[in-house]
Amino acid sequence: MNLYFIRHAQPDYEHDTITETGHVQAAALADYLADLKVDELYHSSMGRAGVTAGYLAEKWNIKATPIDWARELKWGKGTGDANDNRSPWTIKDRVIQEKHAYPEGENWRNLPELKGDFLIEEYDLHCKALDDFLSEHGYVRQGQLYKAVEPNDKTVVIVCHGGVISALVSYLTGVPFFQYMSHMGVDLTAVTKFHFRGEKDVLEPAQLIYVNSQAHLGVK
Numbered sequence: 456m457n458l459y460f461i462r463h464a465q466p467d468y469e470h471d472t473i474t475e476t477g478h479v480q481a482a483a484l485a486d487y488l489a490d491l492k493v494d495e496l497y498h499s500s501m502g503r504a505g506v507t508a509g510y511l512a513e514k515w516n517i518k519a520t521p522i523d524w525a526r527e528l529k530w531g532k533g534t535g536d537a538n539d540n541r542s543p544w545t546i547k548d549r550v551i552q553e554k555h556a557y558p559e560g561e562n563w564r565n566l567p568e569l570k571g572d573f574l575i576e577e578y579d580l581h582c583k584a585l586d587d588f589l590s591e592h593g594y595v596r597q598g599q600l601y602k603a604v605e606p607n608d609k610t611v612v613i614v615c616h617g618g619v620i621s622a623l624v625s626y627l628t629g630v631p632f633f634q635y636m637s638h639m640g641v642d643l644t645a646v647t648k649f650h651f652r653g654e655k656d657v658l659e660p661a662q663l664i665y666v667n668s669q670a671h672l673g674v675k
Contacts, residue, residue, distance in 0.1 A: 456592060456651040457664075459612040460620045463507040464644050471502035477643070480672065484644045485510040487671030491610065493517060498614040499525035507644065508614040519614075524584035527616035530574040543574055543618065547633050563633045581619055582626040594651045599629055600660050603653035617641040627661040645669050 461484070464477030473481065484507070493515050498508035500523045512519035531541025539545070546568045551557065558566060564575050586596045593605030624647060625635035641647075645667040653659035668674075 456594065456607050457610045458589075458649045458651065458661075459610070460623065460647045460649075461507070461511075461612060461614045462617050462620060462641050462643055462645050463501075463503040463614060466503040468503075473503050473506050477503075477507070480644045481507045481510040483671045484646075485514040488646075489514050491515070493612055494609040495611045496520065496614075497522045497525065497612065499523070499527070499616060499619070501526050501616070504614045504616065511612065511614070522588075522613070524581060524588075525613055525615040525619060528574065528577045528581065528618035528622060530572060530577065530618070533573050541572065543621075543632070544636055547636050550633070551637070557631065557633050557637070560631050563631060578622050578626075578632065581622050585623050585626065589651070597658060600658040601651055601653075602658050603651070603655055606651075606653060606655055620647065624663070624666065628663055640667055642667055642669055642674075644672065646671075 464473040464480040464484070466472075466477065467474045488511065496508060496512055496515065496517055496519045498504040498519055498521055500521045504525070505519070505521060508519040530543055531539050546566070550566060550568060563569070569575060589596065589601065592609065592611065593603065593607050594601040595604050620641045621636050621639075622632060624639070625632045627649060628635075630639075647666045647668070648664040650662045650664055651659070652662065
């Protein structure tokens with residue numbers, strides 16, 4: 456099974472949609488992926504993801520289904536403002552600048568800067584939701600691997616957000632969240648692809664094929 460995560464186009468946060476530039480980006484994305492044979496298309500319940508997914512749905516002539524668990528992460532006081540001084544990106548930068556090192560592995564959860572923050576609970580909630588979703592599609596997590604209970608060759612696309620994609624990709628690859636945020640960005644309309652392989656009842660890791668591609672926007 457192939458699983459694609461796609462970030463929404465340039466957002467108009469005030470109206471929960473996308474900007475004029477965002478419409479151009481979404482159209483370019485849909486044109487670039489026009490020949491991709493997609494079985495299922497999902498998007499988060501937030502408007503900017505739904506509008507972006509609409510371009511893909513029209514191009515592929517399939518239904519775009521909203522799923523609430525793919526909404527953006529909440530952090531800090533729950534505002535989800537990427538420019539807030541409690542955003543995971545801001546905290547990550549501050550921790551690295553002050554300590555000159557990343558927290559090791561999952562120790563980012565114990566940072567004093569995250570005490571009382573929504574982020575840890577949200578990270579776990581979204582990762583569990585992803586595992587439930589993958590289980591429904593035939594791949595059941597055991598440790599860091601996935602058991603192919605019902606292997607298939609479906610192509611599934613989820614249009615969502617930078618924070619939640621960072622969380623889910625870090626979870627699937629075993630790369631600690633803070634390291635992922637530092638070195639593997641999630642740009643507007645960028646595409647990340649995973650492949651789930653294995654014969655029936657065989658355990659395999661989720662294979663990352665590529666990350667954060669903006670080839671449709673001419674970024675090589």
